[in-house]
Amino acid sequence: MATAPQYDESSVKVLKGLEPVKHRPGMYTRTENPLHIVQEVIDNAADEALAGNAKQIDVVVYQDGSISVADDGRGIPVGIHPEMGVPTVEVVFTQLHAGGKFNKKDGGAYSFSGGLHGVGVSVTNALSTRLEVRVKRDGAEHALAFGDGFVIEPLVQLKEVGKKNTGTTVRCWPDPKYFDSPHIPMGELTHILRSKAVLLPGISVSLTVEKKDGSRDVQTWTYPDGLAGYLSEQLVDAELIVPLFRGERYISEESDSFSKGEGAAWVITWTEEGGIARESYVNLIPTPSGGTHETGLRDGVFNAVKSFIDLHNLLPKGVKLLPEDLFARASFVLSAKVLDPQFQGQTKERLSSRDALRLVSTQVRDPFELWLNEHLDYGKKLAELAIRQAQSRMKAAKTVVKKKSSGVAVLPGKLTDCTSDDVSRRELFLVEGDSAGGSAKQGRDKDFQAILPLRGKVLNSWEVDQGELFGNNEIHDIAVAIGVDPHKLDGPADLSGLRYGKILIMSDADVDGSHIQVLLLTLFCRHFPQLVKNGHIHIAQPPLYRIDVPGSGKSKPPRKFYALDDGEQEAILDKLRLEKVREGSWSISRFKGLGEMNAEQLFETTMNPDTRRTLQIDFDAIEDDTRRIMTMLMGKGEASSRRAWLEENGNLAEGDI
Numbered sequence: 001m002a003t004a005p006q007y008d009e010s011s012v013k014v015l016k017g018l019e020p021v022k023h024r025p026g027m028y029t030r031t032e033n034p035l036h037i038v039q040e041v042i043d044n045a046a047d048e049a050l051a052g053n054a055k056q057i058d059v060v061v062y063q064d065g066s067i068s069v070a071d072d073g074r075g076i077p078v079g080i081h082p083e084m085g086v087p088t089v090e091v092v093f094t095q096l097h098a099g100g101k102f103n104k105k106d107g108g109a110y111s112f113s114g115g116l117h118g119v120g121v122s123v124t125n126a127l128s129t130r131l132e133v134r135v136k137r138d139g140a141e142h143a144l145a146f147g148d149g150f151v152i153e154p155l156v157q158l159k160e161v162g163k164k165n166t167g168t169t170v171r172c173w174p175d176p177k178y179f180d181s182p183h184i185p186m187g188e189l190t191h192i193l194r195s196k197a198v199l200l201p202g203i204s205v206s207l208t209v210e211k212k213d214g215s216r217d218v219q220t221w222t223y224p225d226g227l228a229g230y231l232s233e234q235l236v237d238a239e240l241i242v243p244l245f246r247g248e249r250y251i252s253e254e255s256d257s258f259s260k261g262e263g264a265a266w267v268i269t270w271t272e273e274g275g276i277a278r279e280s281y282v283n284l285i286p287t288p289s290g291g292t293h294e295t296g297l298r299d300g301v302f303n304a305v306k307s308f309i310d311l312h313n314l315l316p317k318g319v320k321l322l323p324e325d326l327f328a329r330a331s332f333v334l335s336a337k338v339l340d341p342q343f344q345g346q347t348k349e350r351l352s353s354r355d356a357l358r359l360v361s362t363q364v365r366d367p368f369e370l371w372l373n374e375h376l377d378y379g380k381k382l383a384e385l386a387i388r389q390a391q392s393r394m395k396a397a398k399t400v401v402k403k404k405s406s407g408v409a410v411l412p413g414k415l416t417d418c419t420s421d422d423v424s425r426r427e428l429f430l431v432e433g434d435s436a437g438g439s440a441k442q443g444r445d446k447d448f449q450a451i452l453p454l455r456g457k458v459l460n461s462w463e464v465d466q467g468e469l470f471g472n473n474e475i476h477d478i479a480v481a482i483g484v485d486p487h488k489l490d491g492p493a494d495l496s497g498l499r500y501g502k503i504l505i506m507s508d509a510d511v512d513g514s515h516i517q518v519l520l521l522t523l524f525c526r527h528f529p530q531l532v533k534n535g536h537i538h539i540a541q542p543p544l545y546r547i548d549v550p551g552s553g554k555s556k557p558p559r560k561f562y563a564l565d566d567g568e569q570e571a572i573l574d575k576l577r578l579e580k581v582r583e584g585s586w587s588i589s590r591f592k593g594l595g596e597m598n599a600e601q602l603f604e605t606t607m608n609p610d611t612r613r614t615l616q617i618d619f620d621a622i623e624d625d626t627r628r629i630m631t632m633l634m635g636k637g638e639a640s641s642r643r644a645w646l647e648e649n650g651n652l653a654e655g656d657i
Helices: 019-023 035-050 088-094 120-126 186-199 226-234 292-311 323-327 354-374 376-403 434-443 466-471 473-482 511-527 529-533 566-578 599-607 624-634 639-656
Strands: 056-061 067-071 128-137 140-147 150-160 167-174 204-210 216-221 245-250 263-270 278-282 330-337 427-432 449-454 502-506 537-540 545-549 559-563 587-590 614-616
Touching: 019 120, 035 056, 035 067, 035 120, 035 167, 035 186, 056 186, 088 120, 088 128, 088 140, 088 150, 120 128, 120 167, 186 204, 186 216, 186 226, 186 278, 226 263, 226 330, 245 354, 263 292, 263 354, 278 292, 292 323, 292 330, 292 354, 292 376, 323 376, 330 354, 354 376, 427 434, 427 473, 427 511, 434 449, 434 599, 449 473, 466 473, 502 511, 511 529, 511 537, 511 624, 545 566, 559 566, 624 639
Parallel strands: 056 204, 278 330, 427 449, 427 502, 502 537
Antiparallel strands: 056 067, 067 167, 128 140, 128 167, 140 150, 204 216, 245 263, 263 330, 537 614, 545 559, 545 587
């Protein structure tokens, strides 16, 4: 009989310093290649330029695999840190959540920057075999070096350089053991550096690549015309429907909603070929997965065009416009400035700050609407483009309805359906409990969101024959609501009756809610596998906590944060402490269930497609290992196997404690 692994006080590990990064590098950076840890250094140099303190950024890729980033900014402070008792530059490279970007009040060192989490260059240091720093500041050049994240050459002053000669140079040797490939993709690096030049008009950015023969290939970018010059370069061979519309607006005075300096710069146009170039940035950080700032641009532009159409009575009867009707052929570059940007994950690929949507939308709408009315021909072209696209979409949706119109089953009485005929837009929320179902019904968008409340826990259907499924009322209602019969992965499956493009499981953020998720996923994976395979099944992620932070004058309006779990809550509180927000001045609310949220909160955090967080389910039901594990976890006669598996694998949760 196997002995259970020992679990006592010594089993709980506390990771100190940079150990968490080395232990779980994927939590802090992308591990396909070292580009992202280099990008953290580049972002710091760009933040110096954004703050108006640097004019030049130079990157060199060496033959030995190292890479250096140099700027002519102020230089990282080298004096002794008042709390840590070591040189400040050493603190920046060896301590997580340390940096000059947390103190945003009264301007701070960086009023607007992409560095929110403060784990940037310390991650670069942790994942490099060697890292060298040279700082020109206060009339002297200083140097220190790190090995595997630890100081190996303490800070020394090298020489006098003059008061006006300032800047920072960082050279790192990424450790190959942390990455799938040790090679930096030059195409991506080139794109990142060129984008910095685009977003910082007048700043010179260079890339030097050292070759095997000792020669060097040098590229330099400067864009005096900023975003417009860059987008024009991207669309040089495209046929434009309207000329480039460019704009730039920032908040001039503090308000209850936004801080001074927040806003956006943008350039947008439409082409016959469709969206050729779409790029967005937040405080110079690329956001390839978009986010709320992109949604704000779309919202502002769409509302301006819709207002133009209404003013000139251009909309045919029976046609309903949607933002995607207008944006299908749009190309744009957007650069937003947000005081406290919130990203999904440290890799910062998607902005999740809810206020950014309203910020960008309000800044874009008025000037674009004015431009449309000053250029009536262009306005009418965009109106015609959107109306044609809407008519095509509605025609396609009606075609689908005709195919499935015969023999429709009577829909469940507790289903609150939506009005849209476009299956690709329609969403069905399977909601735990009537109480949460009530809030969801009030908060939803009636146009495309339907609600089906579930009473109690769904039957464990892993070992239930398909012919017996409809004996369970909840499963019967789910199948009738979605319009698809149970089927097997390797057998025939008729999805022509599918009534919703997305089916979202929405349950409480507790153990019971997780159990309901598992039971519903078991149902879909076992008896509706084609829905899973085609990406129709999603899990909504409601927050567990809400943190309310009081305002402190006009410079800092009241804020609210939502946290999915204890870890996210602690990260938010750490951030507030580093911002010097008074301990305990904030209030924390815990949502015991979805029913405790009012309709507005539930929509904002969990249902709004622009601000919610969801998980798309990917399940390969063909693999024998997957079938075996699911049978062991959900099979009625597998209690002993489950116990043995838990005893063997239970300690894997240790790293997340």
